Amino acid sequence: MGQVTIRDVAKAARVSPATVSRVLNTSENVSSDLRERVLAAVQELGYHPNSQARSLRTRATTVLGVIISDITNPFFTSMVRGAEDVANKAGFSVVLANADEDLDKERRYLEVAAAEQMAGVLLSPASATETRVDVLIERGIPVVTIDRQLKTADIDRVTVNNHRAAKEATLHLVEQGCRRIGFIAGRLSTTTGAGRLAGHKAGLKEAGLPLDPELVVSGDFRIDGGREAARRLLKLEDRPDGMFASNNLMTIGAIDALDQSGVRFPDDIALVGFDDMMPSLVLRSTITTIGQPTYEIGQRATELLLRRVLGETFPSRHIVLPATLKVRDSSLRRA
Amino acid sequence: MGQVTIRDVAKAARVSPATVSRVLNTSENVSSDLRERVLAAVQELGYHPNSQARSLRTRATTVLGVIISDITNPFFTSMVRGAEDVANKAGFSVVLANADEDLDKERRYLEVAAAEQMAGVLLSPASATETRVDVLIERGIPVVTIDRQLKTADIDRVTVNNHRAAKEATLHLVEQGCRRIGFIAGRLSTTTGAGRLAGHKAGLKEAGLPLDPELVVSGDFRIDGGREAARRLLKLEDRPDGMFASNNLMTIGAIDALDQSGVRFPDDIALVGFDDMMPSLVLRSTITTIGQPTYEIGQRATELLLRRVLGETFPSRHIVLPATLKVRDSSLRRA
DNA sequence: CTGAAAGCGCTAACAT
């Protein structure tokens, strides 16, 4: 029951613990005779090194932490795949934590990452101004933010060009004849949420349309929030003729609200969403969305992170990947 | 840059490391004078205990591992929520790992969990017969399987009654007039995949219908697999009049295939899925599914796990939660 | 109530 330690193996193989360690870690300076005895003992006893003891000694782990803001959001889960693939190839494992858009939970997990001495951390911060990564930085644990940026620290980040993409989507709706576009905003405390709203406003401005404050409703990046926001927009006296939901979950909520209210798209209202969605959902009537290269975001961020983990130093880098408008039926006016 | 250790705090507070430890861990036997000095020093220096060193010493952690077979599957992510809520309430953190239905990846993560001395592990095994949890058991780390069971170890598990639910769904399709039901099976190496197929067969038998082997196609629990399986079923000379996809992702794939082939449900074919799905997806035409209490599965499994973690011993337990058929439009024949 | 000292399992510097 008690753990099998390196001493047990050493004893069984009639060598010193140091030799066992050498066999297991370096490939040098061990005679093949002893090496075999050690390996046999390891096998026999079912020895597995205790990684806590090891990393206490070496001050190094091969575990990367990924702290995401909503584990139920397919956007993030796809990104995680990209991260895992790159990490695994380099011999690192990836563990995830779900901060749930909650600053407290997030802080707890940042502390877990620090306490567990993780090699590096990928983070989609719950807030650009409130989230602090000092716990990690102080300990020399590199951090790369994904999807969102941090104003409290100058660190590597991988995002898409939210401003530009949102502007493009808004101009597309205008082109389709929309004059009153309801905008379902995400959490404005994130750079992503704020950037998309800013892009939308820029689009309106360029199109010479006024910004009616009642057309901007927050949906908190969640399905329920999107549904609620869409309902509120539909109740307006001067009902919008277009709707732009600024992430995937809120788009789903909006569609739900539209269905329940019997409002049809694109006939009654032109609809644009953000992020790619599950195939059937898009197929439903094929929904115009801004697609993001989620898998690649995870990959690139992890590549960056691993370079830091392996000791490279360079000025903090910002990788911006393209988000592109994919026009489908939901926003195309027949006219 | 170097880590702040308990010695630094001790020095700053002019006490011994032992006293710092006492302040931080037990609430006894420390004069309030020293206690304050210590707390102040902790604050000042930004000290965070090194959990590896701690658990190396105490042989105990407060981190639970959750190893799931597909992180992009909403079924699992919802379950994780339930697990987190229970764990957090008890002062435990939860980290996730994505085994991706891959035995190798799964084994690696089981080893990580062992090496990191996690307090306990929740696992949805990739295979009932190939997955081995000995690495954990040997070290006294309790394991509870979720959604699926293990034939290689007699341990706690939380599942739904797949057999019964699948049988019910099949009988429902028969009731709707279906005579040739295409069954999209999951990975038969899992108890879940096998159980649902068995339930389907039992349903056919009870209805007095023959089992045509060409009507059972494997979809591997994935969207692509489901799409492919549905396509194959639709190409059959004697086309099925009903279709039963035995998990959520395969249902999505199946819907996709149906759409692309111009086959409509329930008009051309009656459709039943497994697992609840995102609201909009269900609303699409409202799809008949077997709903599972995913959140509760996570909760109950974690409760069980924590009892083991805290040292309770009892015979291995099997909690079976109800999965219930929710009849909606997709399977209802007009006739 | 507080401190000194030992040791968790491991690796790395130093001997041999």
Added chain:
DNA sequence: ATGTTAGCGCTTTCAG
């Protein structure tokens, strides 16, 4: 090429 020794940061006897 191998063993001995020290020590990573922490907690926990054991003294005082």
